[in-house]
Amino acid sequence: MISWREKQKAFIPGEVELLQDQRILDFFGKVPVYSMGDVNYFQDKLNLVQKPGKQALAIINKETSDKELAQLLHPIKKIDRVCVSINKFLIYTNSNNEQVDDDYDMALLHFIENIFEDKRIDHYFVKELKGHHFNFASPTTQFFIE
Amino acid sequence: MKIIESYNDFELTVESKKVIYEQIHRQEYLEAIKSHVPKGKSVWIDSNGDGKQENIIAFEHRKWQGIFDPRVPIKYFNQFKSKTMVQAINKYIKPTSVVVYESEEFRYVTPETLCDNLKFLHESYDTMILVYVNLRLVDYNKLKYTKENIIDQITINFGRKITVHGINQFKYLFKINR
Numbered sequence: 557m558i559s560w561r562e563k564q565k566a567f568i569p570g571e572v573e574l575l576q577d578q579r580i581l582d583f584f585g586k587v588p589v590y591s592m593g594d595v596n597y598f599q600d601k602l603n604l605v606q607k608p609g610k611q612a613l614a615i616i617n618k619e620t621s622d623k624e625l626a627q628l629l630h631p632i633k634k635i636d637r638v639c640v641s642i643n644k645f646l647i648y649t650n651s652n653n654e655q656v657d658d659d660y661d662m663a664l665l666h667f668i669e670n671i672f673e674d675k676r677i678d679h680y681f682v683k684e685l686k687g688h689h690f691n692f693a694s695p696t697t698q699f700f701i702e
Numbered sequence: 703m704k705i706i707e708s709y710n711d712f713e714l715t716v717e718s719k720k721v722i723y724e725q726i727h728r729q730e731y732l733e734a735i736k737s738h739v740p741k742g743k744s745v746w747i748d749s750n751g752d753g754k755q756e757n758i759i760a761f762e763h764r765k766w767q768g769i770f771d772p773r774v775p776i777k778y779f780n781q782f783k784s785k786t787m788v789q790a791i792n793k794y795i796k797p798t799s800v801v802v803y804e805s806e807e808f809r810y811v812t813p814e815t816l817c818d819n820l821k822f823l824h825e826s827y828d829t830m831i832l833v834y835v836n837l838r839l840v841d842y843n844k845l846k847y848t849k850e851n852i853i854d855q856i857t858i859n860f861g862r863k864i865t866v867h868g869i870n871q872f873k874y875l876f877k878i879n880r
Contacts, residue, residue: 560725567718568706575707619838619872622845647844648872652851660843667845685841686810688709 561597561693576641576694579680580613583639583700589613590635592628597694608635615641617695622649622667629671637702640668643695644685661697668699675701720769723750727804734869735803735834738877742798745791745827748782749803749834759795761787763806782807782819788826799830809839816840817856824860824878831878838872 565572573581581601588605591598594617598604602613612632616625625647632638644664657663661681668677678700682689689696706712714722727750744758745751751760754774762770764778779787782805791797800823802808807819816835823831837849849872857864860878867875 563721563725567714567721568704568712570704572704572706575705578705644844645838645841649845649848652848653846656843656846658843658846660845663843663845687806689707 574690574694611637613639617643619646633671640699641695642697644697672701677701716768740798744799745797746801748805797829800827801832803834812841813852833876836873
C-alpha cells in the first residue's frame with residue numbers, strides 16, 4: 557500500500573522531499589540513530605539502529621495520550637542528540653489541565669522542555685496548521701534537542 | 703531535489719485532486735451515518751453524497767468539479783454559507799435532512815468555528831441536521847482539554863435539540879433536530 561506521504565509526493569514531478577523530512581535528514585546525517593514510532597520512511601535514508609546510542613529519532617504520528625508520550629520519551633531523554641516529531645492533532649489528554657499554556661504550540665514546547673531538561677531545543681511548527689503542510693504524512697511540529 | 707513545504711508550492715492536477723478528495727472523504731463510516739438519516743430526501747453537502755441514489759441530492763464545492771463522473775447529477779456551490787444555496791434547498795428540495803460528512807468546513811477548525819458552522823446549518827435549513835465530526839481534526843489545545851470538554855463546549859449552544867452519537871473513538875455524529 558502506498559503511504560500518504562508517497563501519494564502526495566507523487567503530485568509533484570521529479571524528486572522531492574518534504575521540508576520536515578529534510579530537516580530530519582540534515583540533522584542526523586550518517587551517524588547511527590536509535591528510532592521509535594513512525595520511522596519507516598527513514599529506513600533507507602538514515603542509519604537506524606535498534607540500540608540506544610548518541611542519537612535518537614521519535615516520530616509520533618498516531619493517537620497518543622500525554623501520559624503515553626511522556627513514557628515514550630523518557631528512555632531517550634539522556635541521549636545527546638534527539639529529534640521528536642509530533643503530529644499535534646493526534647495528541648490527547650484524559651483530564652483537563654488548567655495550568656497548561658493556552659497556546660498549544662507553546663504547551664507542547666513546555667511539555668518537551670520538562671522531559672529534556674537543560675538541553676538546547678530548536679522548535680519548528682506551523683502556526684494555525686491546516687491541511688496544507690503534509691502534517692499527517694510527516695508531522696510538522698518538530699523538536700531538535702542537543 | 704526539490705524541497706516542498708506546502709500545497710502552495712505546486713499546482714494540483716485533476717488526478718491529484720481526485721486522490722485528495724478520496725483521502726478526505728473516506729467511505730469508512732458512511733453506513734453508520736446513513737443509519738441515522740431519516741426517510742425522505744436528503745441533501746449531502748461537501749460529503750461524498752452519491753447523487754445516483756434517488757433520495758440523495760449531492761452538493762459539492764466547485765473546486766472539486768472535474769473529479770466526479772459527469773453523468774452523476776451533482777450540484778456545485780462556491781460558498782458553503784451561500785444564501786442562494788440555502789434558499790434553493792429549502793424552497794425546491796425541501797429535504798428531511800441535511801448531511802455533512804467529512805466536510806472541509808469541519809476540519810482544521812477551532813471548536814468556536816465548528817460551533818458557528820453548526821449554528822449556521824441549524825438556522826438556515828428547516829430540517830434535521832446531521833454532521834460528522836472527527837475531533838482528531840479539530841484545532842484545540844489537546845494537552846489542556848479533553849475531547850469530552852470540547853463536545854460539551856459545542857453542544858451547550860444547542861440545548862436539548864442536539865444529540866451526539868459516538869461513531870468510533872474521536873469520531874462523532876452531531877444530530878440537531880428542528
